Amino acid sequence: MSFTAVVKLSDKSFRIGLLKRGLTGKRIILEEEILPQEGGQVPERLTATLEDLKKEYPLRECYLSIPFQSVTTFFLDLPLRKRQEIARAIEFELENRLPLPLGEYSLAFDVLARRGRISRVVVMAVLKRDLERYTRICSGLGIRIKGILVDFLEMLNGVMKRGLLNKGRSLFIYRGEGSYSAALVENGDILSLKHFRDLRFLMNYLVGITKENRPSCYYSGRGEPPVELMPCEQVDYDFRAFLSELVSSRKPLRVDFLGSPEAHYQHRYAVALSSLAALSFILYVLSILIPYWLDYRELKRLQRGIQSIESEASDVLNMNSRLDAVDSRLREMVLLKKRGYEAIDALAELGRVLPGHSWVVMFKYNGKTVEISGFSKRAIEVLKALEASERFSNVRFSSPIITMKDRERFVIRMEMEQ
Known part of the structure; x- marks a missing residue:
């Protein structure tokens, strides 16, 4: 029997739920909202609460849900499909978009849609120091963190799984502690995710999205929808529904700052089975x-024994075989030396013809074809310079140009004239 804690954090309080895993699945046995005592802070009160729960229950793991207003959200369209390549491209894209150095943030993303070679990605960034305040609490108590998720996204997942936002243009608004979060969805595709600290900013946002086509509106959270908003349908989404959705394995949008523990364990299980097989x-x-x-x-x-007899009887044959082996190795050495000179010549020609604002970060030569990758203010100028060289022929881009803030990334393949 195992117990899992779910901690939903906010600026001034936190809610905690305790789930019990049994033969019939997860069962909620505790749900409570806790306010720090006067003069106290949320981290200190959370530490005391988890210590009390560990005394009563064998608590070994938990989920953390951070508030949506503490993350920064970006939507990117990238000419990539593999998640590993997308993760590397995200770091390039966000390098100059965040106020602090990229190393100060934890990043999480999910692919919203793929159209041809283009992947539409939602990326979220949160300061590492904000997460470490709470991860240190759990690790200090011997509690393993299974996931670090975003509260508004889990609510949005629950509403989408009910089928409310899958047809036409829809808007989901959630009201938290003195703030609003909004998601604009069209036919199940998430178009935008916004957070507003003031009702006026939310009103300005609504004016902008309702000029052409008024979406269907759904509202959840504290109190009734403000009368200033468009007519909205009230959605009942309490903390119990939030607990069930947070630990669900089927989600339209999966953004986890800890990665995917379920996928990790499934991978380890698959590796173990493969090893046994x-x-x-x-x-x-x-x-x-x-x-x-x-x-x-x-x-x-x-x-x-036969070879020993043959060597004693025929030294001449043995010597010929040795000479053939030496000759073969000499030919290999000459060929390697020739290829080395050709590679050096190719590098020298690149250094001579490349524009001054370009630089190469990767060079490959297989005896006939040269492939380079690098950066330039204008990649087309690099292509023209290489085409003008007498040492290269059949010059072409081997992958699409990736445009960044002040440079372009290119991959060029060409043939080396002998």
Whole structure:
């Protein structure tokens, strides 16, 4: 039997829920909103609460839900499809968009849609020091963190799974502690995610999105929808529904600052099964090959005896075979030396013809084809300079140009004239 805590953080308080995993799945056994005592802080009160829960329950893991207003959100369209490549491209894109150095932030993203080679990605950034205040509390108490999620996104997942935002143009508004969060969705595709500390800013946002096409509006949170807003349908979404959604494995939008623990364990389980299968196969193969290996050793012993006799009887044949081997190695050395000079010539030609505002970060040469990757203010000027060189032919871009703030990234392939 295991227990999982869910902590929903906010600026002035936190809500905590305790789930019990049994034969029938997860069962909620505790849900409570806790305010720090006078003069106290949320981290100190959370520490005391978790200590009390550990005394009563065998609590070993928890989820943290951080407030949406503490994260910075970006929507990016990237000409990539693999998640590893997208993660690297995000760091380039956000390098100059955040007020602090990129190393000060934890990043999380999810792919919203793929259209051809273009992936639409939502990226969220939060200061590492804001997360460490709470992760240190859990690690200090011996509680493993299973996920660090965003509260408004989990509410949005729950509303979308109910089918309320899957048709037409829809708007979901959530009212928290003195602030508002809004998500604009069209046919199940998330178009924007916004946070507003004041009702006036929310009103300005609504004026902008309702000029052409008024969306269907859904409202959840503290109190009734303000009369100034457009007519909205009230959505009942309490903390119990939030707890169920937070630990759900099926989500339209998955943004986790800790990664995906479920995927991690599934991967480890798959690796263990694969290792056992591979070990069984190896043992089976060895049981077949060992008799053949013993015969092979005996055959090699006989061959060594025959070779000894042949060397004593025919030194000339032995010398010819040695000469052939030396000649073959000499030819290989000459070929390697020639290729080395060709690579140096290619590098020298690149240094001569490349524009001054360009630099190369990758160079490959396989004896005929040269491939380079780098950055330039204008990648087309690099292509023209290489086409004008007598040492290169068939010059072409081998991947799309990626445009950044003040430079362009390029990958060019060409043939080396002999």
